[in-house]
Amino acid sequence: MSPAWVRSLGGPLIVMPEPACREWGGASDGYADEPGDYGRARDVEDHVDVINVGGFEALVLGEEPARTTYLPEHRTFLRVTAADVDRDLPALVGELLPEADWVSHTWWTVPGPVVLFDSVYEAGQIAGEEHLRIDLEPGTYIVEAATVEAPEAYLTLVRLTPR
Numbered sequence: 796m797s798p799a800w801v802r803s804l805g806g807p808l809i810v811m812p813e814p815a816c817r818e819w820g821g822a823s824d825g826y827a828d829e830p831g832d833y834g835r836a837r838d839v840e841d842h843v844d845v846i847n848v849g850g851f852e853a854l855v856l857g858e859e860p861a862r863t864t865y866l867p868e869h870r871t872f873l874r875v876t877a878a879d880v881d882r883d884l885p886a887l888v889g890e891l892l893p894e895a896d897w898v899s900h901t902w903w904t905v906p907g908p909v910v911l912f913d914s915v916y917e918a919g920q921i922a923g924e925e926h927l928r929i930d931l932e933p934g935t936y937i938v939e940a941a942t943v944e945a946p947e948a949y950l951t952l953v954r955l956t957p958r
Contacts, residue, residue, distance in 0.1 A: 797885075798864040798865070798866065798873075798885055799864060799927050800862045800863065800864045800925075800927075801862065801863050801864070801911050801912060801913065801925045801926060801927050802860075802862045802863075802913070802925055803860035803861070803862075803913045803915075804860075804913055804915050805860050805915075806822075806833060806836065806837055806860060806913065806914055806915050807836045807837060807839060807855050807856055807857045807860070807914050808855075808856045808860075808863050808911060808912065808913055808914060809836050809853050809854065809855050809856065809911070809912065809913075809914040810853065810854040810856065810872075810909050810910070810911045810929070811848055811851060811852075811853035811854070811909060811910060812851045812852075812853075812905050812906050812907065812908070812909050812910075813907070813908050813909065813910055813928070814849075814851065814906070815848040815849050815850075815851035815853060816910055816918055816921055817849075817918045818848050818849030818851075818918065819832055819848055819849075819853075819914075819916075819917060819918050819921070820832040820833075820917050820918070821833050821914065821915055821916045821917030821918070821920065822834075822914075822915045822917075832848070832914070832917075833914050833915050836855045836857075836914035837914075839855040839857035840857065841857055841858065841900060841940075842856070842857060842858050842898075842900065842940035842942075842951060842953065843855065843856060843857065843900045843901060843938050843940050843953055844857065844900065844901060845901050845902075845903055845938075851905075851906070852903055852904050852905065854903050854909075854938065855914070856872065856874065856953060858951065859874065859876050859951065861874040861875050861876045861951060862874070862875050863875070863911065864885070864927065865911060865927060865929045866885055866888055867929070867930070868889075869888055869889065869892060869954070870936075870954060870955040870956065870957075871888060871892070871952050871953065871954045871955070872911075872952070872953040872954075872955075873885060873888055873950060873952060874950060874951040874952070874953065875948070875949075875950055876949045876950065876951065877948070877949040878947060878948035878949065878950070879947035879948065884948060884950070887945060887948065888952065891943050891945060891950070891952065892952070892954070894943075895941035895943050895952055896941055896942075897939040897940070897941045897954065898939060898940055898941065899937060899938075899939050900938050900939060900940055901938050902935055902936070902937060902938065902958065903935065903936045903938050903955070904934070904935045904936075905931050905933060905934070905936070906933050907930075907931065907932075907933045908928060908929060908930050908931060909928075909929050909931050910926055910927070910928050910929070911926060911927040911929060912924065912925065912926040912927075913925065931955070932957070934957055934958065935957075935958040936955040936956060936957055936958060937955070937956040937957075937958055938953065938954070938955060939953070939954045939956065940952065940953045940954075941954075
């Protein structure tokens with residue numbers, strides 16, 4: 796089965812515990828004057844970082860507004876910056892993981908399942924837009940990222956390793 800993908804309208808994607816989603820304000824109508832939660836996500840200047848949302852930790856996938864999926868067998872987010880559309884990218888990840896130059900970025904603690912979505916959307920819009928529910932085990936994860944170039948593909952991998 797092909798994985799589900801989440802795309803961005805141009806800003807960062809975010810992954811947060813399900814209970815935190817109801818606290819997320821997205822982009823305000825007056826974004827230029829009051830950037831709100833979306834502005835906090837946009838302030839992330841690296842591949843990943845954690846921000847607080849209603850007492851929970853949310854993982855911001857920054858840098859590029861790349862289409863993203865989660866590969867549970869590798870505990871890895873696959874972010875596609877550029878690639879041949881016919882390429883089976885999820886199958887390629889298993890080959891790339893051992894060769895990737897991983898950079899440790901942060902720790903992330905989750906109480907259970909999380910949701911990946913475009914950070915521009917507010918709580919009431921998430922269910923109606925592209926999103927992906929991910930069954931993560933409760934716990935703390937080491938979050939590492941790697942940028943990988945493969946034939947006809949430029950990818951970012953974000954790996955979660957249980958602590």
